Amino acid sequence: MNHDQNNAVEGQPMLLQPEAMIEIKKSKFHIDQKKERGDPAKIYQSDTITKLRKKPAHFGQSHAFIPSKHQTSYVETMMHFLKGNIGSGLLAMGDAFRHGGILLAPPITVFVGLISLYNQHMLVRNSLKLHSKLKLDEYPGFSDTMELSFLTGPRQFQRFTDTIRRLVKMFVIITQLGFCCVYFVFVSESSHQICLALGYKYKVEYHMAMWLAPILATALIRNLKYIAPISALANLIMGLGIAAIYYYILQDLPEISSRQYVGNVQQIPLFFGTIIFAFEGIALVLPLQREMKKKKNFTSPWGVLNVGSFFIIFFMLSMGFFGYLKFGDAVKGSITLNLSDANSEDRLALVVIGAIGFGILCTYSLQFYVPVAIIWAEIEEAFGPFKHPGYGESILRVALVFITFILAEVIPKLGLFISLVGAVSSTGLALIFPPLSDIAVRKKEGDFAVCNWH
Numbered sequence: 001m002n003h004d005q006n007n008a009v010e011g012q013p014m015l016l017q018p019e020a021m022i023e024i025k026k027s028k029f030h031i032d033q034k035k036e037r038g039d040p041a042k043i044y045q046s047d048t049i050t051k052l053r054k055k056p057a058h059f060g061q062s063h064a065f066i067p068s069k070h071q072t073s074y075v076e077t078m079m080h081f082l083k084g085n086i087g088s089g090l091l092a093m094g095d096a097f098r099h100g101g102i103l104l105a106p107p108i109t110v111f112v113g114l115i116s117l118y119n120q121h122m123l124v125r126n127s128l129k130l131h132s133k134l135k136l137d138e139y140p141g142f143s144d145t146m147e148l149s150f151l152t153g154p155r156q157f158q159r160f161t162d163t164i165r166r167l168v169k170m171f172v173i174i175t176q177l178g179f180c181c182v183y184f185v186f187v188s189e190s191s192h193q194i195c196l197a198l199g200y201k202y203k204v205e206y207h208m209a210m211w212l213a214p215i216l217a218t219a220l221i222r223n224l225k226y227i228a229p230i231s232a233l234a235n236l237i238m239g240l241g242i243a244a245i246y247y248y249i250l251q252d253l254p255e256i257s258s259r260q261y262v263g264n265v266q267q268i269p270l271f272f273g274t275i276i277f278a279f280e281g282i283a284l285v286l287p288l289q290r291e292m293k294k295k296k297n298f299t300s301p302w303g304v305l306n307v308g309s310f311f312i313i314f315f316m317l318s319m320g321f322f323g324y325l326k327f328g329d330a331v332k333g334s335i336t337l338n339l340s341d342a343n344s345e346d347r348l349a350l351v352v353i354g355a356i357g358f359g360i361l362c363t364y365s366l367q368f369y370v371p372v373a374i375i376w377a378e379i380e381e382a383f384g385p386f387k388h389p390g391y392g393e394s395i396l397r398v399a400l401v402f403i404t405f406i407l408a409e410v411i412p413k414l415g416l417f418i419s420l421v422g423a424v425s426s427t428g429l430a431l432i433f434p435p436l437s438d439i440a441v442r443k444k445e446g447d448f449a450v451c452n453w454h
Helices: 026-035 040-045 074-085 093-100 105-134 142-151 161-197 204-219 224-249 265-279 282-291 304-330 335-342 347-383 389-410 414-445
Strands: none
Touching: 074 282, 074 304, 093 105, 093 265, 093 304, 093 335, 105 142, 105 265, 105 282, 105 304, 105 414, 142 161, 142 282, 142 414, 161 204, 161 335, 161 347, 161 389, 161 414, 204 347, 204 389, 224 304, 224 335, 224 347, 265 304, 265 414, 282 414, 304 335, 335 347, 347 389
């Protein structure tokens, strides 16, 4: 991995870099694990596991941040947390409420948000326990926490250590490439909507082909610091665009009785897929907690995690409720796509659509960085070292961009794609893996009882 990719612009937080990885000499590791399975602590005292890298790097999602050279304050961390959780998932909440119903969807949205918050607390707690127990140089990230909790857990968990590590990587790859596919569809549908309003009628598939070259160009940028200014501009534009969306959807609202109270049974899974996609920001919490100046203020009752999650749930709830109430069954996979229909003569609505589309476009390369880093590391380990690794990584990047392009062409429906990604991979990352880690840690400590869960 290029070391320049790990350096942030002075004082400028950027998005998305893989988290610090524990380097394991795999062949010797598996031999020692079999010999010392009865005492997992000895595994960590051997020379088969290298301590976490001193230079922090974050693996995970979608929404993790490359740390700046100074530790972040409460307000800075809160801004990063909100920015990392608000994106295409928020804009799809109107479509989610259409599937769930205007009365059924709100309580379920709050419930899923609270479950997601609880799982985030579990993940942070287990990361802190493992950091203290193993005397690690760095706080373990998401994948590290899962791997270490299994390896130091009961014997029945230790046998699945390698499996859980591979599963987490696989789910992260699927999630991140799924995000990239969603962004492909989002940008294409945004430009398609603008062209329709201006009288140019081309199929959305043509717009995807049109955006292939720009997206490919941004995906070939391997040094993330070069797109930091664009990312900062995109974040500003996204914030203004979301404010404009609320301005539009809160005008001339119809009666609640005009909307479906409870969605059809066949559509409820689509609703769940979308809201899980929207709340899937769990890999963000460990990097942010690690970079916070006063780490206790991250998980305290009035800390960043609780207060930030309250705002996230509020935004998801309000965007979904008022978006569906405003547009009814005509609401689309992104609420922005309804603006030109409702305001065909309003050029400001087209500007909002284009601005948010631009913001999402700039995010593609950042989301794309994570799966490339994971896959390329696996390729180098299996087939390397290479004489010209830069060429090989570029070929991988081109291949993955074309994969996301083909998938977006095959499923050009934004709402369906978001539900698919949420159902397939976001469920595992947000709802399944953290409890498994907690079970492994608590069972080893003899603390696995419902009454002891806190």
